Amino acid sequence: xxxxxxxxxxxxxxxxxxxxxxxxxxxxxxxxxxxxxxxxxxxxxxxxxxxxxxxxxxxxxxxxxxxxxxxxxxxxxxxxxxxxxxxxxxxxxxxxxxxxxxxxxxxxxxxxxxxxxxxxxxxxxxxxxxxxxxxxxxxxxxxxxxxxxxxxxxxxxxxxxxxxxxxxxxxxxxxxxxxxxxxxxxxxxxxxxxxxxxxxxxxxxxxxxxxxxxxxxxxxxxxxxxxxxxxxxxxxxxxxxxxxxxxxxxxxxxxxxxxxxxxxxxxxxxxxxxxxxxxxxxxxxxxxxxxxxxxxxxxxxx
Amino acid sequence: xxxxxxxxxxxxxxxxxxxxxxxxxxxxxxxxxxxxxxxxxxxxxxxxxxxxxxxxxxxxxxxxxxxxxxxxxxxxxxxxxxxxxxxxxxxxxxxxxxxxxxxxxxxxxxxxxxxxxxxxxxxxxxxxxxxxxxxxxxxxxxxxxxxxxxxxxxxxxxxxxxxxxxxxxxxxxxxxxxxxxxxxxxxxxxxxxxxxxxxxxxxxxxxxxxxxxxxxxxxxxxxxxxxxxxxxxxxxxxxxxxxxxxxxxxxxxxxxxxxxxxxxxxxxxxxxxxxxxxxxxxxxxxxxxxxxxxxxxxxxxxxxxxxxxxxxxxxxxxxxxxxxxxxxxxxxxxxxxxxxxxxxxxxxxxxxxxxxxxxxxxxxxxxxxxxxxxxxxxxxxxxxxxxxxxxxxxxxxxxxxxxxxxxxxxxxxxxxxxxxxxxxxxxxxxxxxxxxxxxxxxxxxxxxxxxxxxxxxxxxxxxxxxxxxxxxxxxxxxxxxxxxxxxxxxxxxxxxxxxxxxxxxxxxxxxxxxxxxxxxxxxxxxxxxxxxxxxxxxxxxxxxxxxxxxxxxxxxxxxxxxxxxxxxxxxxxxxxxxxxxxxxxxxxxxxxxxxxxxxxxxxxxxxxxxxxxxxxxxxxxxxxxxxxxxxxxxxxxxxxxxxxxxxxxxxxxxxxxxxxxxxxxxxxxxxxxxxxxxxxxxxxxxxxxxxxx
Numbered sequence: 001x002x003x004x005x006x007x008x009x010x011x012x013x014x015x016x017x018x019x020x021x022x023x024x025x026x027x028x029x030x031x032x033x034x035x036x037x038x039x040x041x042x043x044x045x046x047x048x049x050x051x052x053x054x055x056x057x058x059x060x061x062x063x064x065x066x067x068x069x070x071x072x073x074x075x076x077x078x079x080x081x082x083x084x085x086x087x088x089x090x091x092x093x094x095x096x097x098x099x100x101x102x103x104x105x106x107x108x109x110x111x112x113x114x115x116x117x118x119x120x121x122x123x124x125x126x127x128x129x130x131x132x133x134x135x136x137x138x139x140x141x142x143x144x145x146x147x148x149x150x151x152x153x154x155x156x157x158x159x160x161x162x163x164x165x166x167x168x169x170x171x172x173x174x175x176x177x178x179x180x181x182x183x184x185x186x187x188x189x190x191x192x193x194x195x196x197x198x199x200x201x202x203x204x205x206x207x208x209x210x211x212x213x214x215x216x217x218x219x220x221x222x223x224x225x226x227x228x229x230x231x232x233x234x235x236x237x238x239x240x241x242x243x244x245x246x247x248x249x250x251x252x253x254x255x256x257x258x259x260x261x262x263x264x265x266x267x268x269x270x271x272x273x274x275x276x277x278x279x280x281x282x283x284x285x286x287x288x289x290x291x292x293x294x295x296x297x298x299x300x301x302x
Numbered sequence: 303x304x305x306x307x308x309x310x311x312x313x314x315x316x317x318x319x320x321x322x323x324x325x326x327x328x329x330x331x332x333x334x335x336x337x338x339x340x341x342x343x344x345x346x347x348x349x350x351x352x353x354x355x356x357x358x359x360x361x362x363x364x365x366x367x368x369x370x371x372x373x374x375x376x377x378x379x380x381x382x383x384x385x386x387x388x389x390x391x392x393x394x395x396x397x398x399x400x401x402x403x404x405x406x407x408x409x410x411x412x413x414x415x416x417x418x419x420x421x422x423x424x425x426x427x428x429x430x431x432x433x434x435x436x437x438x439x440x441x442x443x444x445x446x447x448x449x450x451x452x453x454x455x456x457x458x459x460x461x462x463x464x465x466x467x468x469x470x471x472x473x474x475x476x477x478x479x480x481x482x483x484x485x486x487x488x489x490x491x492x493x494x495x496x497x498x499x500x501x502x503x504x505x506x507x508x509x510x511x512x513x514x515x516x517x518x519x520x521x522x523x524x525x526x527x528x529x530x531x532x533x534x535x536x537x538x539x540x541x542x543x544x545x546x547x548x549x550x551x552x553x554x555x556x557x558x559x560x561x562x563x564x565x566x567x568x569x570x571x572x573x574x575x576x577x578x579x580x581x582x583x584x585x586x587x588x589x590x591x592x593x594x595x596x597x598x599x600x601x602x603x604x605x606x607x608x609x610x611x612x613x614x615x616x617x618x619x620x621x622x623x624x625x626x627x628x629x630x631x632x633x634x635x636x637x638x639x640x641x642x643x644x645x646x647x648x649x650x651x652x653x654x655x656x657x658x659x660x661x662x663x664x665x666x667x668x669x670x671x672x673x674x675x676x677x678x679x680x681x682x683x684x685x686x687x688x689x690x691x692x693x694x695x696x697x698x699x700x701x702x703x704x705x706x707x708x709x710x711x712x713x714x715x716x717x718x719x720x721x722x723x724x725x726x727x728x729x730x731x732x733x734x735x736x737x738x739x740x741x742x743x744x745x746x747x748x749x750x751x752x753x754x755x756x757x758x759x760x761x762x763x764x765x766x767x768x769x770x771x772x773x774x775x776x777x778x779x780x781x782x783x784x785x786x787x788x789x790x791x792x793x794x795x796x797x798x799x800x801x802x803x804x805x806x807x808x809x810x811x812x813x814x815x816x817x818x819x820x821x822x823x824x825x826x827x828x829x830x831x832x833x834x835x836x837x838x839x840x841x842x843x844x845x846x847x848x849x850x851x852x853x854x855x856x857x858x859x860x861x862x863x864x865x866x867x868x869x870x871x872x873x874x875x876x877x878x879x880x881x882x883x884x885x886x887x888x889x890x891x892x893x894x895x896x897x898x899x900x901x902x903x904x905x906x907x908x909x910x911x912x913x914x915x916x917x918x919x920x921x922x923x924x925x926x927x928x929x930x931x932x933x934x935x936x937x938x939x940x941x942x943x944x945x946x947x948x949x950x951x952x953x954x955x956x957x958x959x960x961x962x963x964x965x966x967x968x969x970x971x972x973x974x975x976x977x978x979x980x981x982x983x984x985x986x987x988x989x990x991x992x993x994x995x
Contacts, residue, residue, distance in 0.1 A: 073324050075433045075446065082445035083435065146933045156833045181451035188448045189384070250467055252822075256829045264830050 001115065004064065005107050006034040006090030006178075009098055010080030015044040017099035017219070019053050025096065026059050030107040034064040036087045038080040041071050046098070065089070078187035078194045081171065085186060090178060097172035099219045100129075106215040110175045113211050121176040121208035123168035124215035125149060144169060144218060152210050156264075156271065157257040159203035163244065164275050166196040168208070173216040174199070180206060183254075190240070192233040197240040204253040241277070242284050249285045315341070317377070317409040319418035324431035327379040329407045329418055330364055334373070336411050343377060346406040346420075348399050352389045354379045377407065381432050387444055388459060391434065394425075394442050401425035464770040464777040466814040470622065471807070472575065473536065473784035473793060475544040477560040479523035484556055488585070488595050496520050498788045502741040505749070506701040511740050513787060516795040523560050532794070533572035536784070539804035540811040541793070543573035543622050544784055545631060550578060550611070551596050552604040565614055575622040576615060577631035577665070578608065580638065587742045587788075602640040606647040613655045624776040627661040628652065635664040635676055645677035661776065663730065673727050681725060682780050683732030686750070690722075691715035694751055704745045712736065712753040716761045728772070731765040732780040733758075735803040738790030749790075755799065755806035762810035770814070781807070848958045849915060849926040867983035868941075869897035869971040871990040884966070884991045887959065891992065893969075894954040896934045900973045900982065909975050909982055911953065915967040915992060924962050928953040928971075959994055967992045 007025050011018060025035060037054070039047040051068050053059055060066045067087050071080065085093060092111065096102060110122045126148060128141030148167040155161035168174055171187075174195070183205045187194045202208065247253070252262035261268040272278040314334030321328050327345065331338075343356040361376035379386060393399060403425035407418040426436075434442045443450055449457040478485075478495050485493040502512035515521070517535065521528040536544070546564070549556040564574060580600070585593035615621050616628035623629060630648075635641055645662060652660045664670060664678040667687045673680055691710040699709065719733075736753035769779040785794050795801045872895040874885035885891065893913065900909035915924045932952030969992055972984035 071433070072431050073433065078448070079433060079445050082448065082450065086443070086445060086450065142933065143935045147935070150933070156837050182453060184451075185448040186445070186451050189382070189446060250465065252826065256826045257833060263826050264834075265827070267830065267834055 002032065003091040003111060003114070004032045004034070004089075005030060005092045005094060005111060006036060006088040007094045007096055007102075007107075008081065008084035008088050009035070009037045009096045010040060010077055010084060011037055011042060011046050011050060011098040012040045012074075012077070012080070013042045013044050013046060014098040015042070015046045015049055017101075018046050018050050020101050021096060021098055022050060022053050022059070024101040024104070026062055027104055028102065028107045029104055030111060032064060032090075033062075033107060034088070034090055035066045036084045037066075037068045038084040038087075039068070039070040040076070040080045041074040076189060076191070077171075078189050081194075082186040085178075085181060088178065093176060093178050093181075095171045095174045097170060097219075099221075100170075100172045100217055101219075103215050103217060107175075109213065109215055110211060113209065114175075114177075117209060119209035120180055120206045121174070121202050122211055123148075123173045123175070123208060124211040125213060126169050126173065126216050126218050127214040129217050129219045141218075141220060145214070149210065149212070155275070158208050158210060159255065159258045160271065160275065162196075162199050162203050162208070163241075163259050163277060166193075166199060167210075168195070168199055169216070170218060171195045171198075172218070176202065176206075176208075188240075190236045192230060193236040193240055196237075197243075200240060200244045203255060203258050204247060205255055207255050207257045241280060245277070245281055245284045315409060315411055315414070315416045317343075317407055317416045317418045319405070319407045319421055322405050322421050322423060322428070324381065324428075324433070326381055327405065327407065329377045330361060330374060331358075331377050331409050331416075332374050338373065338375060340411055342410045343379070344408045344410070345379065346404070346408060346417075347390065347393055348404060350393045350396070350398060351408070352393050354386050354389060355383050377409075379407075382446070384447060387432075387434075387446060390432075391442055391444055391447075394429065394434075399425060403428055462773055464773060466766070466770065466811065469766060469769055469777045469779060469811075469814075470542045470573075471540055471779050471781065471811070472543045472545050472622070473541050473781040474577065474786070475546045475574075475784045476786050477523055477546060477557050479521060479785070480559065482557055484583075484595065495785075495788050498741040503744070504702075505705045505707070505740060505745060505747065506696065506699040509740070509749075510798055511738070511790075513741070513790060513792070514797040515787070516797045516800060518794060524563070526563065529560070529563075529572075532784070535794075535801075535804070536572065539793075539801070539808045541781070541784070541804075541807070543575060545575050545577050545780065547579040547633075548576045548612075549583075550580075550608055552599050552601060553607060554596075555611075556583075556596065561615075564620070565618060571620065573620050573622050575629040575631070576612060577633055579633045581634050587739075598637070600637060600639045602638075602644050605638065605644045606651075609648040609651040613651065616652065616655070616657060623657075624661045624778075626658045628657060629661045629663070629776075629778075631663045631665055631682055632678075633665045634667050634670075635673075635678065636668055636670050642675075642677045649677075666725075666729070666732075671725060671727060680728040680730055680775065682730045682778075684780070684782055685715070685732060685734040686737050686748070688732070689715045689734070689737075689750075690718045691750065699751065702745065706745060707740075707743065707747040707749065709749045709751050712750040713757055715750060716757050716764075719761060720764050724768075728775050730775070730778045730780060731768045732782060733761050733765045734782045734791050735793055735807075736790055737782075739788065741788040741790065755802040758803055759806035759810045762807050763813055766810060766814050847926045847928070847955050848960075849913075849924045849962050851922070851924050851961070864972075864981045865983040867897055867971055867973060867985045869895065869985045869989055871895040871969060874969070874990050874992065884993050886993045886995055888995055889959055891957045891959060892955075893928075893957060893990075894932075894952070895989070896932075896937050896952045897930065897971050897973070897985075898983070899930060899951045909973050911971060911973050913955070913957070914970045914972055915962065915994075916970065917963075918966045918968055920965075924967075926955065926957050928955045962994050964994050967994060 009021065035054070037050050039050065047070055054066050054068055069083070069087070071083070081095065092114065094107060106124070110124070113119060113122055126144045128144055130141055148169060151164060151167050152158055152161040155164065161167045180202060184198070184201045187198050190197055199208070248258060248260035253260050256263050259268070259271070264271060269278065272281050314332070315336050316332045317329060318331070319329040331341065333341065338358055342353070344351050344353045357378045357380065358375040359378060364374040364376065381387065401424055402422045404420040404422050406420040409416045429442060433446050434444050437443050449459060476495065480494060481492050489497070500512050504511045518528060518531060523529065546561055548561060580598050582591060582594055582598045583596040584591070585595060612630065621628055632638070638644065648662065649660050662678050663680045663682045664673040664676065665684045666681045667684055671681065691712070692714040694709040694711055696705050696709055735758045737750040738747065740747040740749065765779055769777050781793060783791050783793070785792050787794070793803050793807070795804070871893060874893050875887050875891050897911055900911060911928050911930055913926045913928050916922070930951055930953045932954060934952040937951065968988040969990035970985045970988055973982045975982050
């Protein structure tokens with residue numbers, strides 16, 4: 001059954017890369033494709049470059065429709081993504097980062113997988129683009145090449161892997177059916193972890209699938225790619241994992257592979273221990289048992 | 303510039319608006335004599351008032367401003383805050399916000415309010431720069447809000463009720479099931495509740511008196527075994543906590559054993575809260591001032607000290623709290639003197655002890671119905687105090703002619719409960735499974751006739767709905783009681799009804815959840831099994847590597863040209879591979895760790911990594927090939943190596959030791975160029991120890 005696709009590209013200060021990215025979307029080998037670009041009030045001329053490129057006949061005619069919009073003030077990645085998804089009209093939404101060029105067969109491969117397996121949320125394997133020989137970044141690039149797949153293969157299900165860390169790596173690797181938004185909602189205003197939060201909320205309703213080909217190119221930049229070092233990222237991680245544990249313990253998720261005591265009645269706590277989530281589970285919502293300490297010893301004075 | 307309107311004597315509160323932009327609304331407030339914590343801010347958009355989340359902050363420019371001697375702080379209303387945005391959007395889409403838009407800041411304290419000047423701006427420009435977007439139908443949307451995609455009415459923040467899983471069912475627990483000195487003195491040696499319970503005589507045919515305890519027997523509440531069984535029973539039937547009566551008379555405590563036991567670490571392990579049973583003890587069992595046993599003086603300065611004894615309970619992880627606020631009840635507020643002062647002092651003490659506040663409730667006893675004016679947070683319904691029911695003529699039940707009590711219809715109590723309008727004040731519902739104090743009052747008792755588990759189930763269902771309905775209140779439901787046997791109000795099983803009242807409550811609770819679908823549960827179990835089966839297969843199917851005695855000719859002893867091999871054994875048969883630990887095994891051994899990746903050989907042939915087991919006594923060596931295929935980014939980062947060596951360097955293997963004779967072995971690793979026949983690198987020391995038994 002034929003499905004239409006829409007690419008949603010939030011754009012912010014990537015004048016050097018945006019044309020390459022947009023060209024790679026023009027060159028996708030899937031016919032029924034639309035494009036939405038949301039410029040988040042870039043300070044450079046990203047918006048002008050994107051508008052000019054997409055006004056050319058050979059660019060815009062290949063799309064079902066093209067929308068290029070601009071936010072009045074800078075609102076953040078989550079906002080640009082949400083705005084783009086509100087405008088998008090395809091059956092399947094593909095997200096992109098404005099600096100990651102898209103391999104030519106990404107859309108067609110993912111659409112084929114969705115049709116064959118019924119998956120509603122797909123991520124692919126990742127290869128990194130190393131810009132200018134930063135030796136340390138090669139480590140991260142290799143990490144991205146192998147570790148998401150290893151994590152998924154060593155977890156009972158994709159959603160278990162997603163509870164350990166963001167195995168989809170970036171929003172640029174997300175492709176999902178638009179109708180999921182009505183159950184999942186959009187992106188929350190997190191600065192670093194809005195992608196992981198979205199992935200986990202999606203896991204509550206559908207089991208994502210990994211396409212085992214490197215169809216997402218992640219551009220590594222000079223700055224430290226390990227955002228997990230940031231204190232803000234830690235606070236956001238805390239909030240989103242706590243929310244995920246609460247929600248999966250509150251009632252059975254409609255995705256029956258999602259980590260939840262309703263879905264894994266005999267193995268839930270053991271699996272949490274194996275994957276390092278047990279301490280947080282104890283703090284957040286474990287039923288009270290002798291030996292659980294919910295109050296720090298310092299506060300207890302008897 | 304605004305002044306307090308309508309205030310008695312004028313508190314001097316003024317509020318001022320400085321600016322409105324896309325990100326925030328900023329102003330300042332002169333609090334004068336008022337405490338800033340007690341002031342609530344809201345904004346007016348046009349004529350519409352919107353409560354907002356605001357933040358107070360120090361402003362340097364205010365300190366030097368002349369006039370006024372009160373406290374001045376800046377007020378900021380963050381327009382990125384999702385709650386504020388939803389409130390504004392709701393107002394704008396409600397349709398009564400025109401352009402140009404006037405924005406005004408309001409400060410409210412108690413019954414009075416201060417209003418600032420208004421700033422006028424274009425409505426559409428204000429909304430758009432704040433990030434709101436008009437859609438095709440003219441409604442405004444907020445892409446900042448992840449809920450914008452969810453069908454309206456279905457959004458989590460619009461949920462107008464609590465979920466059943468959040469409900470806390472609290473049953474009142476009377477500790478009077480063991481002998482006390484005061485009771486020994488007044489009622490006779492060995493007096494407990496059981497004394498009265500077994501003496502009850504039926505007042506009419508089919509009365510069902512005396513009640514006889516079933517599952518727990520004539521228990522002694524001091525026994526932790528008993529209390530554990532009570533807690534287990536409660537948990538089975540969705541009772542979440544007990545509320546114990548706390549007897550305290552101006553510093554003198556009575557009936558303390560059970561309560562004190564709760565503080566012992568590992569005591570009851572069941573959530574609880576406390577109710578100060580502050581009535582005077584009288585022989586009449588009704589708190590009257592006649593025939594007094596222990597008098598409650600209610601000296602406010604003494605009453606304030608009660609909190610010091612309660613705070614250790616609040617600190618227990620078992621103590622019931624609502625968002626950090628310990629829950630405390632007072633049974634009879636109307637006989638307290640100066641309760642506002644006492645409650646305020648209690649709240650201060652709780653804050654000083656590190657709690658955000660107290661959640662303190664007044665039991666709706668003896669017609670009390672105004673908790674807020676007395677400084678309490680809410681009422682707790684406590685039947686039969688609040689029960690209205692039809693009377694039944696005792697003659698109709700063929701009652702004993704000496705009977706001079708009252709008989710009511712339990713069914714009519716339930717009917718009236720279902721029809722009764724809500725209280726004005728915040729109120730937590732309270733229900734009773736049955737009620738009959740014949741054990742205490744004999745022929746002068748009050749009896750609710752016709753209490754059945756079915757009627758109690760009906761009542762519970764209604765009460766649970768009421769407890770969940772008010773999202774601004776914690777979802778609490780109280781049951782009178784767990785074990786008031788002498789008032790015939792016990793949930794605890796008795797010989798005639800067994801556990802039927804507990805079962806009735808659980809049925810009512812479950813009826814508030816979505817219908818559990820048994821086929822759904824089966825399906826989930828099948829999925830779990832298939833998913834875990836796959837994992838089991840993956841984990842056990844690693845082929846075992848044979849450990850063999852290779853020809854000594856091929857592997858020479860330490861080659862002085864070999865490099866030092868940096869390596870580690872992380873796990874050896876489940877234990878950490880520290881050299882000081884000896885892993886024990888019979889035939890198979892799991893081993894995992896890492897080693898420096900083999901460098902390219904001169905001839906281009908692969909360099910193999912071997913594990914070597916060397917017998918500690920004979921020196922005989924056995925070898926197993928290990929395949930380095932796991933990426934160990936943690937080790938690379940730790941060693942500070944650069945990207946060019948970021949290849950897979952971890953290994954995992956299952957070793958088959960059948961050919962290895964029993965003995966103690968040292969484990970080391972080496973890398974061997976098979977074409978050249980030379981050892982490229984090896985660990986000169988031992989990286990693990992193994993006992994093959």
